[in-house]
Amino acid sequence: MRDPRQSLAETLRHIDSLLGDGQSRGDVLDARQLSITSGVPQDVVEILLNGRQAPDEDITDRIIRRITHLRETRRRPDGSRHSYDEIASSFGATRASLSNLVNGRGRARGSTQPAREAGQRQSRSGGPLASTQAGVERFFFGEPNGWLSAEPESALNEALRPVLAGLRTAGGPDSYSGNRAMALRTAATLPDDEWELVERFINTLVRQVREEREQGS
Template sequence: MADTYALLTETLERLAHATGERRDRLSDTFDAKELVQLSYETGLPVAVVVDLLNGGRAPRTSVSDRVRQRLVFLRETRRREDGGRYTYAELGEIAGVSRQALTAWFDTGVPNLESADLLRRHFGASAGFLTADEPEVLNEALQPKLMDAQATMGSLTPELQASPAFRRIATRARDMSDEKLEALAKWADMITERG
């Protein structure tokens, strides 16, 4: 069995290298909206996401506790089209079980696997969303961010790739508004002007 903390550490080191951030301050690479998005994708509280990004450890949880916590998280964070929270009866219908069976899942954290998978798929959650441990589910969610950062770095000249400060700017720039990019370009032009 793979050490999920070791796998996450490897991803975080690669992400730190690609973004130019210090490994112990990697959460600074993400703005508040991105941290909330990582929480949404993983089912982890934002504070746990930040701790893991900065090399910390998540509190130990059993699989049944994780499933229970993430079922509650799904119910709290996913909304119906009208913005309302799903009822137990509606979630049971999605999962193909009765409201009583679904309520028991929330109590025990032990769902029927096929029904839990229907629920997970309905909400577009990853395959390991309900059961993966904290470092594993975050590692999976970070893969697209890592690929984007590496693609950004790959488009830089070797001299710029060697500069952690420039990598930080390049990584953050892709999420900036057009106005901020224009201001950054003007500033860069001003400080690099010869004469």
């Protein structure tokens, strides 16, 4: 599996390559909206967009924080939040079980047991937390999709896909200058070993074309 940080960096390079003259990332990337879409806190979104590493976060804390985030940002048509009872009953759980999971996590941090240790034990146990994650994701997204537990880099990368697609569409599929600029900038960022592979491939391709032309003459 590819490193999420590498995938995010590649997406950001592609976005940079498609920006018009005088444009910067800030002109097309809205950190607040990306935070709402990805579930990554806005300050962490800004950290990742600047090429720095996201701070560590316990996976259970992340799942519970994003459940709260979904209730705040994916509301009913009338603007009210979905109730714990409404969400929990959709996957056969009780209001109390979901409410206690979300609200009880904060109380657990005040106990003598380190929060990270408690979270790791609950995460490893699967069962209730795993079924809750799947149920909440199904309620908000229609199916379990890993959104609640996704690493910040992966979550932000997914939120950037529509932005990248929009820039590609705006540039047009036949935009020679845009495609050429993207290819040149991507090539310039390749590490030496990967660039050598590309160079050998190009040289081999040129040699084969020459040989075919000589045979046909």
